[in-house]
Amino acid sequence: MRVSLCQMAVGRSKEANISKAVNMIIDAAKRGSKLAVLPECFNCPYGTKYFKEYSEELSVGNPTFDAISKVAKENKIWVIAGSIPEKSDGKLFNSSMIFDSEGNLQHVHRKIHLFRINTDTVKMDEGEVLSAGNEATPVSMGNGIKFGVAICFDIRYPLLAWKYASEGTSFLVYPGAFNMVTGPLHWELTARARAVDNQQFVLMCSPARDTEAEYIAWGHSMIVDPLGNVLATADEKETYVDAELDLSMIEKTRKQIPIMSGVRHDAYSLKWN
Amino acid sequence: MRVSLCQMAVGRSKEANISKAVNMIIDAAKRGSKLAVLPECFNCPYGTKYFKEYSEELSVGNPTFDAISKVAKENKIWVIAGSIPEKSDGKLFNSSMIFDSEGNLQHVHRKIHLFRINTDTVKMDEGEVLSAGNEATPVSMGNGIKFGVAICFDIRYPLLAWKYASEGTSFLVYPGAFNMVTGPLHWELTARARAVDNQQFVLMCSPARDTEAEYIAWGHSMIVDPLGNVLATADEKETYVDAELDLSMIEKTRKQIPIMSGVRHDAYSLKWN
Numbered sequence: 001m002r003v004s005l006c007q008m009a010v011g012r013s014k015e016a017n018i019s020k021a022v023n024m025i026i027d028a029a030k031r032g033s034k035l036a037v038l039p040e041c042f043n044c045p046y047g048t049k050y051f052k053e054y055s056e057e058l059s060v061g062n063p064t065f066d067a068i069s070k071v072a073k074e075n076k077i078w079v080i081a082g083s084i085p086e087k088s089d090g091k092l093f094n095s096s097m098i099f100d101s102e103g104n105l106q107h108v109h110r111k112i113h114l115f116r117i118n119t120d121t122v123k124m125d126e127g128e129v130l131s132a133g134n135e136a137t138p139v140s141m142g143n144g145i146k147f148g149v150a151i152c153f154d155i156r157y158p159l160l161a162w163k164y165a166s167e168g169t170s171f172l173v174y175p176g177a178f179n180m181v182t183g184p185l186h187w188e189l190t191a192r193a194r195a196v197d198n199q200q201f202v203l204m205c206s207p208a209r210d211t212e213a214e215y216i217a218w219g220h221s222m223i224v225d226p227l228g229n230v231l232a233t234a235d236e237k238e239t240y241v242d243a244e245l246d247l248s249m250i251e252k253t254r255k256q257i258p259i260m261s262g263v264r265h266d267a268y269s270l271k272w273n
Numbered sequence: 274m275r276v277s278l279c280q281m282a283v284g285r286s287k288e289a290n291i292s293k294a295v296n297m298i299i300d301a302a303k304r305g306s307k308l309a310v311l312p313e314c315f316n317c318p319y320g321t322k323y324f325k326e327y328s329e330e331l332s333v334g335n336p337t338f339d340a341i342s343k344v345a346k347e348n349k350i351w352v353i354a355g356s357i358p359e360k361s362d363g364k365l366f367n368s369s370m371i372f373d374s375e376g377n378l379q380h381v382h383r384k385i386h387l388f389r390i391n392t393d394t395v396k397m398d399e400g401e402v403l404s405a406g407n408e409a410t411p412v413s414m415g416n417g418i419k420f421g422v423a424i425c426f427d428i429r430y431p432l433l434a435w436k437y438a439s440e441g442t443s444f445l446v447y448p449g450a451f452n453m454v455t456g457p458l459h460w461e462l463t464a465r466a467r468a469v470d471n472q473q474f475v476l477m478c479s480p481a482r483d484t485e486a487e488y489i490a491w492g493h494s495m496i497v498d499p500l501g502n503v504l505a506t507a508d509e510k511e512t513y514v515d516a517e518l519d520l521s522m523i524e525k526t527r528k529q530i531p532i533m534s535g536v537r538h539d540a541y542s543l544k545w546n
Contacts, residue, residue, distance in 0.1 A: 056507050114535070116530075116535065117531075118528060118530045119528055119530075132537070133541075134539075134540045156470070156535075157470075157532075157536070157537075158432070158435065158470050159431070159435065159543065160541075162432065164429065184529065185469075185501060186469055186501060189462070189465055189466060189469060189501055192466075193462060193463070193465075193469075193470070194402045196459055196462060196466075197429070197466070204459075227458060228458060228459060252274075256390065256391055256392045257389075257392075257455065258390075259429045259430075262386050262387070262389065262403070262429075264385055264386065264407070264430075266407075266546065267385060267545065267546055268410075268432055268543060268544060269541055269544050270432065270437070270542075271541060271542050271543075271544050273539065273540055273542070
């Protein structure tokens, strides 16, 4: 199954951002991809001061929902719509919409682990304006294929990936926007770690780097295979990262190095409330 | 706190193996180390056909226990005695003895996740002869310092490291013997992943590589800091890997990138039976 990560440049114009996303999804479909992934915060500059202004409800009649649903349907392609600031009941969430190839919203993942950082060069606390989600739910694509979606800082938490794997996912998708501190330190490492721990593919989709932005994204969108090898990656500029996911590799990897069947379900378990 | 990994060559003579371990611990103490780590299976060639013959009970009067207890006491050094095949109630375990600097056995970790592999070049199933342990227990060194010990394939399981971290450990120690397939693929990756996921130091101690052995160890013993940087490592030959662990780095790292305080204890929990 061919997949495309759309490492798009995100600017100040919400309309232009949505239009860019739509065009990149159309191009992904033309190249034969069955699934396109957009980055975290693809309709909005990444920053707490922007989230309210750019937020929308995730339902028909709202511009981001309508545009992505339409392009998914018209191009018969699944779309993991990175994330946008979601407005719901007077709260804001950092949320990813997952549309199937008929344009139906199959799932919303609300970022569970809100991002905080406090270094000399980067400071940010999403919790100042965002509320956190509480749920992990694998999405079924048909033909027995399931995947899990989580957002950026969520990748720091191996128990969330573990939860998805225990539900039978074949790949994990993380729209994310690591920065110039955590990007070089941990972007590839965590992607490869989640892939190897759970013996499945991992897709990480970043915005392109905008050095004029307050928060500068690392880029380097990446697709990792179940052995932890980087199948495809990018530099920091606006581009695609495409790969063919050979899902049979999962079973083969698990037979060779039986991590998954060695889980000691009798000794410990993960409880999701 | 200075620590030493003793990447020792393990041969067919149990007596020579124990003697080598003792000498390497004495040297570690002379260099000022407060803790010495031995590799997995340091008194016995690594292989299911050897485990019974080389096994011992982990108590006074048995040669490995007595030798390591004595050298720890005489040199006032903590010793994580990698692992040996443990005989207990007619069963065999792959077990690590942890001695304090007075030579007292503080803890035994029995490998929880028995190793299996089935590739073209490496085949092994510890479960053919070994029983598995069921418990994780952090060890207190005094001065508020705790650490966790797990063995080789145990590092594949992020929930075990998570359990230790949740008990307040400052470092995780994995005596291990990755091979020529999994070594280049995953040895450094999993070490760095467990360090970054749990924001603490990780110590991995391998036997030196013996290309005449049926099972050829990767070597590359390694000490990783809480940011995932490799502080010290080795090639494949018999040698030491020493490092100074600056434990204040843990708190600093956790303030800068607050992974640990961001755990959603309200949403999920790990239950140890």
